[in-house]
Amino acid sequence: MTHPLNPFAATRYEARKARTTIMAKWGTALACLMLIAPVLWILAYIFHHAWPAFSLDYFLLNPSDKGKAGGLWGPLIGSFYLVICSLCVAVPVGVLSGIYLNEYAKENWITRAIGVGVTSLAGVPSIVHALFGLGAFVLGLLPLINRFIDDPLQRMHAGLLTASLTIAVMELPLIITSTREALSSVPKTFREACWNLGASKWQTIRTIVLPNSLGGILTGIILSVSRAAGETAPILFTGAAFSLYVPETFPEKLAPYAVSEPFLAMAYHLKIIMAEISGMPEHMKFGCAAAMILLILSVNSLSIALRMKLRNAKKW
Amino acid sequence: MPDSTRKTRVNKSLLSDRFEKPIEWLIKICGWSSLAALTAILIFILKGAGPMISKINWVEFFTSTKWVPSPGTGNEPHYGILAMLVGTLSTTALALLISVPLGLAAAVYISEFATGKVKEFLKVLLELLAAIPSIVWGFIGLMVLAPLIQNWFGVQQGRNLLNGGIVLGLMSVPLIVSLSEDALRAVPDAYREAALALGASKWEIVFRVLFPAARNGLLAAVMLGLGRAIGETMAALLATGHANQIPSAITDPVRTITATIAAEMGEAPKNSDHYHVLFILGLVLFVITGVVNVVADLVIKGTKKHV
Structure with missing residues (x-):
């Protein structure tokens, strides 16, 4: 059924094929657009409404009048310390665990079980982590520590310590997986060359494998920073507070919370001011949400930029 | 020296x-x-659930919609989670109805059609989307979508099943896209070339070659999206309206298991029956998401063996 004048014209079958391909291409592109456009619109909407709240003071002053006035300093610094404290636990354990899985573990059912454990741990809902944190740290660990503290005023309460431990458990799978991937991308020949020089297993890991995979590990750690800063459910019952006096004077302002006392955090602050305080000005709600989005997206962009830089710099 | x-x-x-x-x-x-x-985690959840595991009426627990955890004096407490179970499953189903078709289509576009800068841009954008925390999604449901739904559907309560479904759907999309894209990319190029040589169009390659070949990976992506939607807490709490009822319309408010724990744990006195029952809810969640994740894991392992 070729065209009478043009022997190269598409047959009806070929034309249909070309049509379906174009439809497939633009149909799936439309799906991408349908996912991205609403979210970009929503983000633009949030930032538009948040704009009146933004000023330098908004980030440097503490919240006052139940968050209706003032700024976000207290919650920001609280989230910062929460992230740092949780990383202090999660990074050593996670990285060492990643090293174990990639360098030491043999191919057997135990290793497979640990692998399933990592993915299952990543899939545990955040509210279950919250229950775990409440049961294990607030009601389990703290009474244990308090038994050794005689002075009732010195006793520990749910606070930075318990919340960071809870968050640390949540961060583990992400750090383990990214460490494992970063280590496994170091070529086997690097290790073999090192062994041939007489280096032991740990020497090889320390001098060859770790330095070559540091970037990949760092990317995973940065990602877990943004995860930790955004988590709300796990800190609900393990130490986050809303109405809390935070010093406004300078040196105390940088480290306002004790590890054994409740603290303010961005995620919890946002939760309370948007849903639980009546008469909250709109721009304060949107301002807090926008600040949170900015915080998370900038941390994640850092991780993406680092990864791209590493990919371009890779020597093998 | x-x-x-x-x-x-x-x-x-x-x-x-x-x-x-x-x-x-x-x-x-x-x-x-x-x-x-x-x-x-399992030990402490079981310990928290403790005495109520043997005390609770399990038939009532799964078949009753009556949830009266802390009644006034003289009244019987009721622990029935049927409405919450339905709430969790219906929001999750709606979320998947939105995220699976869109996510799969987007994954096909990114893996098969997009090239160069566009591809890079889309992947970075999806990664950033995945990073938006659940409390912000809850904020979006509460402050942005709820007024819109009130206007469009003319309903009193903008925080409902539809709102929750949209929010959870948008949340689980980046996960589904990135995992499906991985699955599609894992299909060897030889498959595409063979199909092309036989005269298949791109459309036919996607539907007749790639989808069957990447079946397990795609299924695992959907299952992990499912697990994420079931376990989502803050967004579900803020977007669904938190009403303990079996929904009869898409604009009815519902309540999820996760949201119930988050909302009530703060008020339940320690070591009361209510407190223990909330741990049992946690146990139910732990088991459901655990099964979903392990099945997804086995499905992924299956692909690795065959391809």
Whole structure:
């Protein structure tokens, strides 16, 4: 059924094929657009409404009048310390665990079980982590520590310590997986060359494998920073507070919370001011949400930029 | 003499070889951390659920919609989670109805059609979307979508099943897209080339070759999206309206298991029956998401064996 004048014209079958391909291409592109456009619109909407709240003071002053006035300093610094404290636990354990899985573990059912454990741990809902944190740290660990503290005023309460431990458990799978991937991308020949020089297993890991995979590990750690800063459910019952006096004077302002006392955090602050305080000005709600989005997206962009830089710099 | 000074300088490092044995031991212990954490979670949830596991009426628990955890004095408490179970499943189903078709289509576009800068841009954008925390999604449901739904559907309550479904759907999309894209990319190029040589169009390649070949990976992506939607807490709490009822319309408010724990744990007195029952809800969630994740994991392992 070729065209009478043009022997190269598409047959009806070929034309249909070309049509379906174009439809497939633009149909799936439309799906991408349908996912991205609403979210970009929503983000633009949030930032538009948040704009009146933004000023330098908004980030440097503490919240006052139940968050209706003032700024976000207290919650920001609280989230910062929460992230740092949780990383202090999660990074050593996670990285060492990643090293174990990639360098030491043999191919057997135990290793497979640990692998399933990592993915299952990543899939545990955040509210279950919250229950775990409440049961294990607030009601389990703290009474244990308090038994050794005689002075009732010195006793520990749910606070930075318990919340960071809870968050640390949540961060583990992400750090383990990214460490494992970063280590496994170091070529086997690097290790073999090192062994041939007489280096032991740990020497090889320390001098060859770790330095070559540091970037990949760092990317995973940065990602877990943004995860930790955004988590709300796990800190609900393990130490986050809303109405809390935070010093406004300078040196105390940088480290306002004790590890054994409740603290303010961005995620919890946002939760309370948007849903639980009546008469909250709109721009304060949107301002807090926008600040949170900015915080998370900038941390994640850092991780993406680092990864791209590493990919371009890779020597093998 | 210079030799010995050099030696001490090298050995000063904490990571030095003198510590090889202890460090290897530490690594081996840490290797078990994920399993240890998982076991500890299970133990402490069971411990929290404690006395109520034997006290609770399990038939009522799963078949009644009556949830009266802390009644006034003289009244019987009721622990029935049927409405919450329906709430969780209906929001999750709606979320998947939105995220699976869109996510799969987007994954096909990114993996098969997009090239160069566009592809890079879309992947970065999806990664950033995945990073938006659940409390912000809750904010979007509460402050942005709820007024819109009130206007469009003319309903009193903008925080409902539809709102929750949209929010959870948008949340689980990045996960579904990135995992499906991985699955599609794992299909060897030889498959595409063979189909092309037989005269298949791109459309036919996608539907007749790639989808069957990547079936397991795609299924796992959907299952992990499912697990994420079921376990989502803050967004579900803020977007669904938190009303303990079986929904009869898409604009009815519902309540999820996760949201119930988040909303009520703060008020339940420690070691009361209510407190223990909330841990049982946690146990139910743990089991559901655990099954979903392990099945997804087995499905992924299946692909690796076959391709």
